Amino acid sequence: MAINQTILKEFILVGFSAYPHVQSFLFVVFFCLYILTLAGNLTIMALTWVDRSLHTPMYLFLSALSFSETCYTLTIIPKMLVDLLDKDRCISVTGCGLQMCFFLGLGGTNCIILTLMGYDRFLAICNPLRYPLLMTNVACGQLVASAWAGGFLVSFIQIALVFRVSFCIPNLIRHFFCNMRAVVRLSCIDSDLTEFIVTLMSMFGLVGTFLLIFLTYVFILSSVLKIPSAEGKQKAFSTCASHLTVVIIHFGFASIAYLKPEASGGDDALIAVPYTIITPFLSPIIFSLRNKDMKNAFRKVMRKTVALKTNLGLLFLV
Numbered sequence: 001m002a003i004n005q006t007i008l009k010e011f012i013l014v015g016f017s018a019y020p021h022v023q024s025f026l027f028v029v030f031f032c033l034y035i036l037t038l039a040g041n042l043t044i045m046a047l048t049w050v051d052r053s054l055h056t057p058m059y060l061f062l063s064a065l066s067f068s069e070t071c072y073t074l075t076i077i078p079k080m081l082v083d084l085l086d087k088d089r090c091i092s093v094t095g096c097g098l099q100m101c102f103f104l105g106l107g108g109t110n111c112i113i114l115t116l117m118g119y120d121r122f123l124a125i126c127n128p129l130r131y132p133l134l135m136t137n138v139a140c141g142q143l144v145a146s147a148w149a150g151g152f153l154v155s156f157i158q159i160a161l162v163f164r165v166s167f168c169i170p171n172l173i174r175h176f177f178c179n180m181r182a183v184v185r186l187s188c189i190d191s192d193l194t195e196f197i198v199t200l201m202s203m204f205g206l207v208g209t210f211l212l213i214f215l216t217y218v219f220i221l222s223s224v225l226k227i228p229s230a231e232g233k234q235k236a237f238s239t240c241a242s243h244l245t246v247v248i249i250h251f252g253f254a255s256i257a258y259l260k261p262e263a264s265g266g267d268d269a270l271i272a273v274p275y276t277i278i279t280p281f282l283s284p285i286i287f288s289l290r291n292k293d294m295k296n297a298f299r300k301v302m303r304k305t306v307a308l309k310t311n312l313g314l315l316f317l318v
Helices: 020-050 059-083 093-126 137-162 180-184 193-223 232-256 266-287 292-317
Strands: 012-013 090-092
Touching: 012 093, 020 059, 020 266, 020 292, 059 093, 059 137, 059 266, 090 093, 093 137, 093 193, 093 232, 093 266, 137 180, 137 193, 180 193, 193 266, 232 266, 266 292
Parallel strands: none
Antiparallel strands: 012 090
């Protein structure tokens, strides 16, 4: 009993240690996915920055989402990759709290930005005449700032609830990062109420933003169906296809992790892989490959790069 009441200063992330024979393979797979995710998001941000034709609210929201997802993956994946190769999987209580804070805050920010992207498409399709007045670049920036403030406000409340008590041995977090529910269970006191409250907050945030997006698409669909020409309908739907695809993947994978009943069992680390690694990897691919403006901007940048290299080569020859 005396050992169980020892105040903890660090946790041990169990991660994928239950699968010792495939950890090297997992490292290679996750490392490649992470590099491709970074490359995709950085490409979107760079293209949005350098190409003036992309300086519109739709692409500013997309760039903001790419930046948020880059920070989101940076919060957990590098530590996970190190732990896959290192036997010492310790993380301090302070480090755990910071990781959880940024993970929850950025996760909430992503959900809100996806909601704002749906609102942007709603205004563009349902109120095209007022759209330039309502959705200016300044308004877009203010909405993105509000998304960050809202995401981290909820995160701070959850962190305050989770870390208001001390933690006791065993200090094993059965996850590859400081998952909120996994950490709460290590509390020295009965944590059922705290776990219920913080989980309920995550569920409300997840379901609430999804319902708002669903509602915007109900209005979008009703407006699109009123467009007389088939070409007009196809053009309207094409501007929403990428966003809708990412929303389904994002909220689908996240709901599996957050809405999963405790009694259902399963390895939480494996269940978390889709929404922490796969979703950020797929998001920039979907937004890039299904977007003509992005592909055109990429071609223009590549042509300028090739022309610059050619001119430099000729200059050196002279």
